[in-house]
Amino acid sequence: MRHALVLATGNAHKLKEIRAILSSLPVDVLAPTDVLTRPPTVVEDGATFADNAAKKAVALARATMMLTVGDDSGLEVDALDGAPGVRSARYAHSRATDGENNAALLAALAPFADEPGELRARFRCVLALVDPLVSLEPHLVSGVCEGMILTSPRGAAGFGYDPIFLVDGHDKTMAELTDDEKNAVSHRGRAAAALRDTLERALAAREASARGIG
Template identity: 60%
Template structure:
């Protein structure tokens, strides 16, 4: 008799991130539920941390406390060397609070308008945190990075966020031009999820 899948709350309201997480964990006996599925009336978490880890911990603890479910959260963004690491934790609101992806992309291109091609190095970073509220163990933390640079104009129809501007090192294509399998292999979120895999497998085994 097969067990019921582990019900996992993905503490994100970003549909693109949710789709990626479900794809990355699709071969595990895990049902990935969203905040809309589990906590539709919960207020959004104020992401005022100074680092990706700070924000990921804020989200995972709020999700686990409110739902009493095993919770996975992540915080991620893009760091541009010529901008001293910005947008960083403000990636989703680089242009303004509540900015659209297009507005943030336009703001980033404007900020780099006079920056030469050889100084447009950047990376995507993701910090992922897993918390089981029924365990006394500390949250499990993993991180993934993807190196590349910022192009001069958007390319590709896939992905979300800064994907159309981010040219992946070694590929010569933007993240938005990669297929799902390729993106999951090289992306910061894919790398963080693979690092988290053994902890998720251990949780499944204990259920």
């Protein structure tokens, strides 16, 4: 029995990654627009990734009454005291492209270009799972991928800051990894792995309910 899971994001890249990461589970990962003509607009004004992921998941779960996952993620750079952080998608400005955000980050890091230790960074992802048939209280998990920022981009795959993020343990940026390689080491892949047991239990409970068991 397959189940629908709505991912609370308008980011097609995130949707593609989550679909691939969860492909071994009996779930069809849907975009909000697949189930709602006008999905709720959520202002991502939380102080943390967890705040924003939970806010998105709860809003969409209320609107759909479907199993929902909220995703919030971004880049934390040590030299910038954790910035861009929750503003990663709009670091340059509110409607910034990936290229503009990358350029803004490299400009901010220019004073540290000769100090590689200051270019340590990590991608962080928080996933919030909500099953509105049980509770609107989100179950939160997180994943982290450590690395460092390069002063010039490498690779043509990926999105966001992937071309300037060198993954620890690899002589490749995120944008140079294959999809499978990236999903195995990425912050989103690790967060999804941490969510897997809870998600499997939620799916089993829904299947039992549908069959009138328990």
